[in-house]
Amino acid sequence: MTRVSTLPNSPDLHLVALTLLTLGLLLGWDSTGGDLALARLAGTPAGFPWRDNAFLVHVMHESAKNLSWLFVIALFAGIRWPLGVLRRLSVRARAQLAFTVLLSVITVSLLKHASHTSCPWDLKEFGGVASHVSHWAWKVYDGGPGGCFPAGHASAAFAYAGGYFVLRRVSPGAAALWLGVSLVAGLMLGVSQQLRGAHYMSHTLWTAWICWTVGFAIDLVAAPRASRLPADEPAVLHAGS
Numbered sequence: 190m191t192r193v194s195t196l197p198n199s200p201d202l203h204l205v206a207l208t209l210l211t212l213g214l215l216l217g218w219d220s221t222g223g224d225l226a227l228a229r230l231a232g233t234p235a236g237f238p239w240r241d242n243a244f245l246v247h248v249m250h251e252s253a254k255n256l257s258w259l260f261v262i263a264l265f266a267g268i269r270w271p272l273g274v275l276r277r278l279s280v281r282a283r284a285q286l287a288f289t290v291l292l293s294v295i296t297v298s299l300l301k302h303a304s305h306t307s308c309p310w311d312l313k314e315f316g317g318v319a320s321h322v323s324h325w326a327w328k329v330y331d332g333g334p335g336g337c338f339p340a341g342h343a344s345a346a347f348a349y350a351g352g353y354f355v356l357r358r359v360s361p362g363a364a365a366l367w368l369g370v371s372l373v374a375g376l377m378l379g380v381s382q383q384l385r386g387a388h389y390m391s392h393t394l395w396t397a398w399i400c401w402t403v404g405f406a407i408d409l410v411a412a413p414r415a416s417r418l419p420a421d422e423p424a425v426l427h428a429g430s
Contacts, residue, residue: 201409208402215394224389225314225321232315237386240310249381250342257345261290277359282412286355289407293348293400300399301341307333310386324391339399340392342382346374347397351404354412372397 231237239245264287267275275283306324311317311333319333349371356364379393 204405208398208405211398211401215391215398218394219323219325219391224391227383227390228309228312228315228386231384232309232386234314234316236316237310237384239384240386242385245381245385249378250385253378254342254345257348260349261287261294264290274356274360274363278355282355282358285407285411286352289351289355289404290348292407293351293403294344296403297339297341297344297348297396297399300339302336304338305330305335306338307331307335308337308387309383309389311337315386337388338392339396340379340382340388341396342387343375343379343393343396344400346371346378347400350375350397350401351407354404354408358412375400 231239264283268280268283268287271278271283275286278286304324305326305328306322307317307319309315311319311331312321313319314321317333319331322329322331324338350368352371353364353368356367375397376393379388379390379396382388383390383393
């Protein structure tokens with residue numbers, strides 16, 4: 190009889206450690222007060238001069254969001270009609286990739302709508318009505334409209350980070366490139382919103398961590414252990430009677 194070893198998957202343990210490390214760094218950033226310091230670089234007592242900038246509004250916000258949804262549609266279409274590297278994935282893996290992106294966006298959106306944290310442009314310091322309150326102070330209202338944590342717009346790119354867990358099984362190089370593009374694009378979207386006064390830096394960083402963690406959790410649940418192994422690391426087989 191032949192069976193697959195149930196030994197822990199060491200690459201996954203390394204990713205767990207990385208996820209916990211970045212969580213610690215994020216908590217550290219929250220304690221530094223860096224959010225307000227960076228917001229003050231872009232904001233003035235009269236507001237944020239870049240808030241209505243045509244490029245930031247129409248290209249980095251509206252067009253980027255629309256493009257992201259087109260990619261989501263393409264991923265779902267790719268379950269049935271795969272192109273490029275998607276052809277190397279099973280139907281199940283292609284479905285996992287598409288749903289990971291969608292569920293990451295939904296998770297960030299649900300957290301955002303439950304948040305009482307207002308955006309930088311709502312603060313009294315920048316011409317608004319709200320006071321600065323930590324986004325961890327649940328049920329503590331800052332006097333503004335709330336609904337600003339985490340960064341929903343940045344999830345238009347960060348949501349794709351979870352594709353790394355699927356693609357690493359067939360092409361580690363493609364997986365690393367996919368992850369890198371997702372993180373760089375998400376950071377660009379987050380910075381563009383920060384210049385407008387729509388978000389703090391921590392909002393962007395937490396969105397990246399949430400999307401990564403959602404993708405990791407889905408992979409741990411949805412993918413069989415053997416299929417989570419890197420392409421160059423075959424499952425360990427044991428022979429028995």
